[in-house]
Amino acid sequence: MRSLIALRRHRPGRPSRRDPAPSRLAFRMQRLWLTPGFWRLLRVGLPLCLIVLPVTAYLADDGRRAAIGAAAGDLRRQIQERPEFMVTAVAVEGASAPVGRAVRALVEPALPASSFTLDLAALRATVAAVDAVATADLRIRPGGILQIEITERRPAILLRRAAGLEMLDATGHRVATLLDRAARPDLAVIAGAGARDAVPEALAVLAAAAPLAGRVRGLVRRGERRWDLVLDRGQRILLPAEAPEAAVARVIVLDAAADLFGRTVGDVDMRNGQRPTLRPLPAPSVAADPAGGEAGAPDNLQSLSATVVKVSQP
Amino acid sequence: MTDLYQSQRAMRNLRRAALQRGVVAILDVGSSKIACLVLRFDGEAAGAREDGQAPLAGQSAFRVIGAATTRSRGVRFGEIDAIAETERAIRTAVQAAQKMAQTRVDHVIACLSGARPRSYGLAGEIALADGQVGEQDVSRVLAACDVPDFGQGREALHAHPVNFAIDHRTGFGDPRGHVGNRLAADMHLLTIDTAAVQNLAYCIKRCDLELAGIASSAYVSGLASLVEDEQELGAACIDMGGGATGISIFIKKHMIFAESVRLGGDHVTGDIAKGLQVPMATAERIKTYHGGVQATGMDDREMIEIGADCGDWEKDRRRVSRTELIGIIRPRVEEVLEEVRTILDAAGFDHLPSQQIVLTGGASQLPGLDGLAARILGQTVRLGRPLRVQGLPQAATGAAFSSTVGLCLFAAHPQDEWWDFAIPAERYPARSLRRAMKWFKDNW
Known part of the structure; x- marks a missing residue:
């Protein structure tokens, strides 16, 4: 037999071990040590226990917990309220004077405040809620200054309402109230229910009607779906809901070819693209004598209708 | 009989649990030394073949991570004589092996060499109900084997189904699915003294370990030291231990006979x-x-x-x-070999096609033993060493460790024994669900 365990040399001085076998207790202890769970418990659980137990015992008292919380809060506040972190002034850029005043009046009550506690997102929402402000960028500049950079909305059109005139930007958002129409003669006027929602379309129609610019008085929204282009001398162009710009272009071509608006035409009805319709102008003299009007108007209108057919061919 | 049948089934379940945990101890309780190995199983070995046998005879599935031997105490003739002494020796070996493996072992597969093993050949035959052999038919034919009266105080240690025959065709290893009218089975039953097994189980229980399997040392040393074709063609393995000499005869990869001489x-x-x-x-x-x-x-x-x-x-x-x-x-050596010769003659070893004799065990290392054995046992004698398993220390690769290594193979791939098959439906209690299923199948 070959032994796997090295032979234990017997030393003369010491008494030899009688029994190499481990006792039952030693055997069990060794097995316990070799149990992975027990080993892990001892290596992780015991140090954890040693750390957690005193801490828990210390924190078990309510007064100590409160004292620690108070001390921590105090320290935090001390750091936050150092003058380096305080915001005291507002600087508004990119805004006209009245808008700047309004923004300043909105923001200033929140100051002075620590830059840790200042809620820039909320302030920005407040500033952006001003009608004349398109976008607002807020940041804190070194030196404790709250810098507000504002892009204002540009008035693009006027909306006539019962209360008065309003300026709208190109997206239809309100900019400000206009007290005097003469103050902005460059802007066209729109009116009618639902006009506010269709400002981009109105701008497109007005752009298409640029050759008639001198005569355009404004646009009226009809039935919240289509526009009437109102000219002076009581003339109107009734535009379709779909592709009103194309209809305007057709009318302008017609006008150029046949001098449409030079005649006694009242409404030009383009609502049905297949069948443009002209309505005579209810002239006071003609209206007084329908028979005469019948006599006078026909060749006028007949030659025109021939032109209309010709124009609508291509 | 039923008691041991149940306890063997229970041990098989324990073995399965141990393999699932991945660590199992091997304990060879011999008369001169007690060896303990700790095996680690890393799941199924890669590249298992179709017949479920992994390469390298399945030993690539495990690795020896702890090994220890100690001088045996309290064991005589391969049986436990002084229980407390043996328990201490087992503790020594197990503790050292655990220390080397750096892990705790709970399940032990043990073998013992003495306890007067005796072999019986059993035969059973049944008629096949539906013309084809099913799982239940195999169980039934094994249950139909007429068990000899092996007396009081004896218990079955191994019960290997060795051969199946269907009608006039014989030599089936796995009869399932074959068509025929009659199914016959041959079974090899090995019985040993109950007291020896109980003593061993008691010692192991006293060491806080659970017995997950038990085997005859003659059988497992045959598994380790006979090469594959020797097991196939017929060979005897003679395990010359300290207190007992085990003899096992293999043919067609089944043990058909085992015996032990109380000399060593x-x-x-x-x-x-x-x-x-x-x-x-x-x-x-x-x-x-x-x-x-x-x-x-x-x-x-x-x-x-x-x-x-x-x-x-x-x-x-x-x-x-x-x-x-x-x-x-x-x-003395001549006496041992002559006893072996007598037993081999009584077992009818000279009728086997190949009569290879393999000497192994610690006492087989005497110089010149093969020459002496050739004179007494016949010309085809060789000295055998156990096959190599992964991680086994060099000191434990000698002939003295063939039953230890064989026990490793036994732990990794035990042969199907009688108690590994399903219990036949007739043996189930009257109200069981499986019995009801069988009634439905028979009547519809």
């Missing part, structure tokens, strides 16, 4: 101690260093210092020639 290497040592009047430890040392069975002229001139520590100069300076030593050893 310790008796040779005892003879030397008596003949030369030296202590057993000295006698053991003289046997291992100078022993032999074949005297030559040279041996007359080789003088061996016996030595003693009594203070008497004449006694302390004694010398014997090696021839004298061989003269003491050889008769």
Whole structure:
């Protein structure tokens, strides 16, 4: 037999071990040590226990917990309220004077405040809620200054309402109230229910009607779906809901070819693209004598209708 | 019978649990040494073949991570004699192996070499109900084997189905799915003394371990030291241990016979101690260093210092020639081999197609033993060593460890035994669901 365990040399001085076998207790202890769970418990659980137990015992008292919380809060506040972190002034850029005043009046009550506690997102929402402000960028500049950079909305059109005139930007958002129409003669006027929602379309129609610019008085929204282009001398162009710009272009071509608006035409009805319709102008003299009007108007209108057919061919 | 059947089933479940946990201990309780190995199973080995057998005879599935041997105490003739002593020796071995493996083991598969094993060949036959062999038919034919009366105090240790026959065709390893009218089975039953098993189980229980399997040492050393074609063509493995010599006969990869002679290497040592009047430890040392069975002229001139520590100069300076030593050893070895010869003759070993004899075990390392054995047992004798398993220390690869290594193979891939098959439906309690299922199948 070959032994796997090295032979234990017997030393003369010491008494030899009688029994190499481990006792039952030693055997069990060794097995316990070799149990992975027990080993892990001892290596992780015991140090954890040693750390957690005193801490828990210390924190078990309510007064100590409160004292620690108070001390921590105090320290935090001390750091936050150092003058380096305080915001005291507002600087508004990119805004006209009245808008700047309004923004300043909105923001200033929140100051002075620590830059840790200042809620820039909320302030920005407040500033952006001003009608004349398109976008607002807020940041804190070194030196404790709250810098507000504002892009204002540009008035693009006027909306006539019962209360008065309003300026709208190109997206239809309100900019400000206009007290005097003469103050902005460059802007066209729109009116009618639902006009506010269709400002981009109105701008497109007005752009298409640029050759008639001198005569355009404004646009009226009809039935919240289509526009009437109102000219002076009581003339109107009734535009379709779909592709009103194309209809305007057709009318302008017609006008150029046949001098449409030079005649006694009242409404030009383009609502049905297949069948443009002209309505005579209810002239006071003609209206007084329908028979005469019948006599006078026909060749006028007949030659025109021939032109209309010709124009609508291509 | 049913008791052991149940306990064997329970041990199989424990073995499965141990393999799932991945660590199992192997305990070879011998008369001269107690060896303990700790095996780690890493799941199924890669590249298992179609028949479920992994490469390298399935031993690539496990690895030896702890090994220890200790001098056996309290074991005589391969049976436990002094329970407390043996328990201590087992504790020593298990503790050292656990320490080497750095892990705790809970399940133990043990083997024992003595306990008077006796072999029985059993035969059973049934008629096939539906013309095709199913799972239940295999169970039924195994249950139909007529069990011999092996007497009080004996229990079945192994019950291997060796052969199945369907009608006139025989030699089936796995009869399931075959078509026929009658199914017959041959079973090899190995019984041992109940007391020996109970003592071993008690010792292991006292060490806080659970017995997950038990095997005969003769069988497992055959598994380890016979090569595949020897097992297939017929061979006998003779495991010459300290207190008992185990004999197992294999054919067609099944053990068909096992027996044990209650003589071994310790008796040779005892003879030397008596003949030369030296202590057993000295006698053991003289046997291992100078022993032999074949005297030559040279041996007359080789003088061996016996030595003693009594203070008497004449006694302390004694010398014997090696021839004298061989003269003491050889008769005892001849006696052992003649006992083996008698048993092999009684078992009908000379009817096997191949009659290879493999000598293994610690006592087979005596120089010149193969020559002596060839004279007594026949010409086809070789010395066998256990096959190599992964992680086994070099010191544990000798012939003395063939049953230990065989037990590893047994733990990794046990052969299907009677209790591994399903219980036949007839044996189930009257109200069981499976019985109801069978009634439905039979009647519709």
